[in-house]
Amino acid sequence: MKADFPLTRFHVQIIAASGLLMVAAFSLLFSFFFIETHDQLASRAQARVTRVLSGLVEYEKRNSFDELLRFVRSEQIWDDPDPPFVSIRLPNGETILHTSAEVSPVAAWGASKLSIRSLTVGWGLSSRLVHVASAPLNGGEILVGMSEVKSARARDWAIAGFALLTLASLATVFAIGLMLSGRSRQRVNEMTSTLFDFVSGNTDRRVPMSGHADRLSDLALAINGTLDYAQRLLWNLNYMTADIAHNLKKPLTRLRQRLELVSKCEFGNADLSRKIDEGIEDIDSLVVIFEALLNIGQLQSGDRRSRFVDVDLCSLLHHIADIYEPIITDHGHNLEVSLTSQQVRPVSGDRELLLEMIVNFVENAIQYCPEGTTIRLALRQLRTGLEVVVSDNGPGVPASEIEHLFERFYRLGGANEAKQKAGGHGLGIPFAVAIAELHGAYVEIEDNRPGLRVVIHFPNDPFTRSQLGLRLRSGYGVTPSS
Structure with missing residues (x-):
């Protein structure tokens, strides 16, 4: 069975497409905001340096x-959270004053010779530009530089804001998609x-x-219409079958009575x-x-499910074994009973119908197996439910005919044809299968x-999706033994 995911592939595609569009839109907005802000802060830094x-x-x-020199060395003049730095050197190129700890004198004076008059310090997201400008003095040369601290801080805030906004938007899209998917899944x-x-019979x-007019509503309307039509067909079929059976049963009964009267007369022939x-x-x-067909129709309608009670299969099989052991022995067969020693859960059902279903297969084994055959009756408890097994070591049935x-x-032909003519109409197994399906069970031969x-x-939960999904119509599968 396939895994049941909270989102369908369609909703995942919608969420992914919406997320990509939102990320692209936010990226464009972030790029525009960052470029505009960076240009403004760079212009302000350059103007201040000047x-x-x-x-x-x-x-x-x-x-x-x-x-x-004394003025620059004074710390009071730089009472600023984002102060510029100053570098002064003599005419021979010796730097006698440099107030920056992050930019070396060589790098600062080298950048002043460039046309852009700036250099980059730091790596990755911590990198920022440093703007410089220089001018001659009477006693040497002076350079003033300023790092884009505000610009870097604004960039970091912008990146953090972009990341948070993107995550919040994606989370919102995902939540909306999950909500819409949940509604759709609930309706499905x-x-x-x-x-x-x-x-399962609840027609x-x-x-x-x-109240929403959408495709799922159209599908629900179509399903209800189909079920209405199917229900009418079932009713018509059941009524027609019942009418035929009842209308033919009465004249057949009268005909039988007349033939019995005639048979009591003395004939020379x-x-x-x-x-x-x-x-x-x-x-x-x-x-x-006719009686068998009526019974099968009644079982398939599911009407008798309202009378179900808890049935102990272990006790039922003991009862069948006690009744049929002498019958099996009289036919020259042997009976083996293998029931689980564990406490088994009761099965919700009709005890008489379950008895009739199991007895049907036991009697088939008695009737169609030669003397000396061992008939085995077993009950097994598995993780998925209970299994009742009726087996024999007789001639069996050809693999090509098991499904039929x-x-x-x-009815099988060949060596068993004479026995089948003596009794049986080919309705025993279909009737047993109808009983099994009525109880949410299925039969495998x-x-x-x-x-x-x-x-x-x-099965443990016979009328749930997980169980019915394994076999939509129980009783018609053929599983070869390994």
Whole structure:
């Protein structure tokens, strides 16, 4: 069985497409915002570098070179959270003052010779630009530089905001998709449950209609219409079968009574008497067939499920073994009983019908197996449910004919033909299968090598999707033994 995921492939595709579109839109907005902000902060940094440089040059002109050095070394003038740095060197190129710890004098003075008058410090997301500008002094040369701390901080905030906004948007899209998928899955599950209920015999169940006009509503309407039509066909078929059976059963009964009266008369012709007796037997056979067909129709309608009670299969099999052990012995067969020693759960069902189903397979083994055959009756408890096994080591059934045993009126030919003419109409196994399906069970007939093995499976949860999904119509599968 396939894994049941909370999202369908369609919803995953929709969520993925929506997420990609949102990420692309946010990326464009982030890029525009970042570029605009970065340009503005870079222009401000360059303008400030130019202003500070001009001010220091004017200060040196009004005072002296040594006074400028003392002024720059004073920490009070740089009372700023984002101060520029100053580098002063002599005419011979010796740097006598440099206030930056992150940019070396060589790198700073080297950047001042470039046309862009900037350099990059740091790596990755921690990298930022440093803008520099230089001018000559009376006693040497001065350079003023400024790192884009505000720009880097703004960039970091922008990246963090972009990441959080993207994650929040994707989470919102996923939550919306999950909610929509949950609604769709709920409605699909209602449809699936309705169909399985219909298959299990609850033909009055219909898909509840929602107030939304969408494709699922159209599908629900189509399913309900199909189930209405199928229910009408079932009713018509059951009524027609019942009418035919009842309308034919009465005249056949009257005909049998007349033939019995005629058979009591004295005839000099023995052949005529024999034919009258054969006619009575044929009428009895037709009546039995009609009764069997009516019973199968009633079972398939599921009406008897309302009378189910808890049935102990272990006790039921003991009861069958006690009754049929002398019968099996009289036919020259042996009976082996193998029942689980564990405490088994009861099965919800009709005890008489379950008894009739199992007895049907036991009697088939008695009737169609030669003397000396061992008939085995077993009960096994598995993880998925209970199994009742009726097997023998007789001649068995050809593999090509096992599947046909589930067909109505099918009877094996060959060596068993005489026995089948003596009794049986090819409705025993279909009737047993109908009983099994009424109880949510299914029947498998396998080659016992030698002989035949009938396995009746009783799932733990017979009318749930997980069980019915394994076999939509129980009783028609053929599983070869390994």
